[in-house]
Amino acid sequence: MATFQPQHGEHCETTTLRNMLHQAGADLSEAMLFGLGQGIDFQYWDAPDPGRAAPMLTGRIEPARLSRNACSALGVELHALRAPDAETAHTAAADLLRSGHVVGVSVDIFHLDYFTSRSHFAAHYIALYGLDDTHAHVVDTGQQGGARTLPVASLRQARASDEGFMPSPHLYLYVEQVPERLxxxxxxxxxxxxxxxxxxxxxxxxxxxxxxxxxxxxxxxxxxxxxxxxxxxxxxxxxxxxxxxxxxxxxxxxxxxxxxxxxxxxxxxxxxxxxxxxxxxxxxxxxxxxxxxxxxxxxxxxxxxxxxxxxxxxxxxxxxxxxxxxxxxxxxxxxxxxxxxx
Missing domain, CATH: 1.20.120 (Four Helix Bundle (Hemerythrin (Met), subunit A))
Incomplete structure (x- = not known):
């Protein structure tokens, strides 16, 4: 995507949202999006195997809810869709990219080849801004290196995973053009x-x-x-x-x-x-x-x-x-x- 400029961030969903909005015409900080998204919380999720693992203790609201809150505050139309299978998800992302959108995708970090973690965690978001037959171009958090390139096969596996915390196979997000005043x-x-x-x-x-x-x-x-x-x-x-x-x-x-x-x-x-x-x-x-x-x-x-x-x-x-x-x-x-x- 020739006009795309990666926007960096520290948290996956706000980084993804920031990149989607920036491409659509709104230059906002990650912190402002987090605040408008009412993102702070503390949540306790029981361990799937109590005694062998600690509970999952998170510091934010549920995935995608933050993006919905922030877009509602900004008057931006957010689309959150779930494709029925990997091929439909891939085609939908490619079509959106061709029309000039950055696409937010939910992934399992286990299948992202640039992640060192060998654990399944499926509530992670990345901003997809380029795609060809062999490689996908994405923006992840600063900790993961920001703008990255990975094999399409890796992205497909990560998007399709139903393992780990809060899986959302084939979920993808995009925003419409932002209001002129914004x-x-x-x-x-x-x-x-x-x-x-x-x-x-x-x-x-x-x-x-x-x-x-x-x-x-x-x-x-x-x-x-x-x-x-x-x-x-x-x-x-x-x-x-x-x-x-x-x-x-x-x-x-x-x-x-x-x-x-x-x-x-x-x-x-x-x-x-x-x-x-x-x-x-x-x-x-x-x-x-x-x-x-x-x-x-x-x-x-x-x-x-x-x-x-x-x-x-x-x-x-x-x-x-x-x-x-x-x-x-x-x-x-x-x-x-x-x-x-x-």
Missing amino acids: ATDPDAVLREQIWHAVRTTAERMTEDRGPRYGIPALRRAASEAAGWHDTLASPQETVPGVGRFWRFAGTGGANFRTLYRAFLQEAARLCDDGELNFFAAEFSDVERQWDEAIELLTAYPGADGRRQLQSVAARLEAIADAEQALFEGLLVPAAKRAGDPA
Whole structure:
């Protein structure tokens, strides 16, 4: 695609969405898309084999929901479709590329030849911008090298996989041309939407959605982490793996706190609102606490690790307290400033 310019990012879905929107005419930051997409959360997913693996603990809302939220806020039409088979999916992507779209595709990282991970994880997104008989050209996260080229066979396998976390075989996304005002005066559009997105996010993060979502899920993870030394079959392997996941995986809990802080900082500049700067600074402290929890997990000593896991649990409880206070605090100005979005 001759006119395509890769847009870099740190998280897979927001990187993919950023590339789709940029090609369609809207130049927006990854952090702004994450904030408008109301992407921050904490979710607890039971391990398929309890005792042998830790639960999947993610720091964001469900895949594709973020893109739907952000596009709705921006007035952009998002198409999310699922082809019935590999050949139909390939043909649909090729047709969209020829018409000038960048295509977001859901993939299993196990089959991407540039990934070092040998685990199945199917809730990953990449932006497809070029395709020929032998190779596909995609944009992945900065950690994976940004713009990459891989064999078409590898892409087909990755798209077709029904293994791993949250598989969506042959799912693909694309956006229509963006509204003229978003292309010519994006700051005005963003200012109209920022506080609404903050309010909706804060309302969700402060309500009780049960033990799998939000602050209650984080507290559940804290209570269980204290006992992982005794409840996991191989804690010396599994516990540091949780820390590496939180540090390096796009779905990990810590990464999205960094993105949300960056969103609040950008929002404060656009809205000329010092109160948002205050909450962005508070999120910096939350990031620090997440980093401390990760250090404790990755340095887990195995046989003598009970006390260390108790420290992890205490840190996660402190994070839950801090995040609850932050979102309760954000809800107060958001409720005053957020009228119905234009």
